[in-house]
Amino acid sequence: MQHGDRIASGVCQAPGSGEAPAPDSFIPQNIRGKLTRNASLAKLVWFKSGGAADWLFEPADREDLIAFLEQVQPGTPVMALGLGSNLIIRDGGVPGVVIRLGKAFAELHENTESVLHCGGGASGILVSSKARDAGIAGLEFLRGIPGTVGGFVRMNGGAYGREVADILVDCDVILPGGDFVTLPAGDLQYSYRHSALPEGAVVVSARFQGQPGDPAVIGAEMDKIAQAREESQPLRTKTGGSTFKNPPGEKAWALIDAAGCRGLTLGGAQVSEKHTNFLINTGDATSSDIEELGEEVRRRVAESQGVTLEWEIKRVGRP
The missing domain is CATH 3.30.465.10 (Uridine Diphospho-n-acetylenolpyruvylglucosamine Reductase; domain 3)
Structure with missing residues (x-):
């Protein structure tokens, strides 16, 4: 368990809203879980890309999580992280506190x-x-x-x-x-x-x-x-699940395919050949590569199909 001063650097912005002051230090009292400063998140998400969390807390149980959150300064962003399967962690990392729930x-x-x-x-x-x-x-x-x-x-x-x-x-x-x-x-x-x-x-x-x-x-x-x-899905790759929501009466994958995006690449990111509503990290993609490829897909679908796709994958953190 790490110890430091209470988060006291002012109100942080919400994840994904831009730069936010990183908490300088944090002293939680009577905490039994694991608290890590500048914790890499890439290994915890399916895309295997992205920056670090200012703080990552893995609580021992419900009471431990309650005690921890009672001590976090109001205004500090808090984000729960599950399997990281439908998530892009931006390369600049996530401000505030990320909560990861374990076996308990x-x-x-x-x-x-x-x-x-x-x-x-x-x-x-x-x-x-x-x-x-x-x-x-x-x-x-x-x-x-x-x-x-x-x-x-x-x-x-x-x-x-x-x-x-x-x-x-x-x-x-x-x-x-x-x-x-x-x-x-x-x-x-x-x-x-x-x-x-x-x-x-x-x-x-x-x-x-x-x-x-x-x-x-x-x-x-x-x-x-x-x-x-x-x-039907590229399950054995570094991916993030369905990238875009299905528009009313439409299938996102069909629109993407019709826009000619099957197999499209940007840096180390690729539109899946197997299922076009999946983006893939082919090995060395940054989160920026993945997100920019998604935006290019959106642009091409809007231009050729007249439909604006909405992201289903959640994108969080600093660009």
Whole structure:
């Protein structure tokens, strides 16, 4: 555990909003988790690119996270990091504090009436597998989302015709400042890949509603989803999942393909030959390469197809 002075360098800007003064030092009291200054994030995200976090905190448990956030100066940016599968960390790094939830936040247990309680750090594969074993149907689609419960809840994650808005009962959230609240699904005002979850809020657990089902049938559906992903997506590359949202009535990949962007490269970044709505780090791409390639794709699609694509991948940090 590192020790220093409390973050006291003024109010930082939100991640991605430009330069922000880096916190000089930080002395959290009675913290049991791991706190790291200038922590490299590239190894923690699927693209394997990007800069460092001013601070990275890996809490021991929920109470530890609450105690930590109570001591962070108001106005300091706070960002939760899951598997880093749908994220570009910009090369200048992330201002403020990045929270990474570990095994202590991956607990799963069945509640009554086919409700599954899920820790915010549990992966989609883990959640869907637990639901299968418990005979809870309706959560199979989470097998196809490469992320954690916290990210699903924030982004209304979805795949194969279903999304988190269809299954969420409520979620437990720790707000900047350390307040612990439980928010019903209706308060999140879900829309396509968007929620009204407050900036800097960390989802530590959620309840998903399913229905009774046959584990064998559930497992077969999960296998079908896994096979479809393997056949259609560049899963064995440094990628970030679906890059752009599907416009109403359209498929982003088809628009990108029609704009002639399949295989397009910029620096070490490439539009996937296998699935054009995926960008790839071919080996030495910077986050700037990846983001600039995405913007070039957007420009070409707008010019040739008359549609402005919206980013689905979250881009955070200093350019």
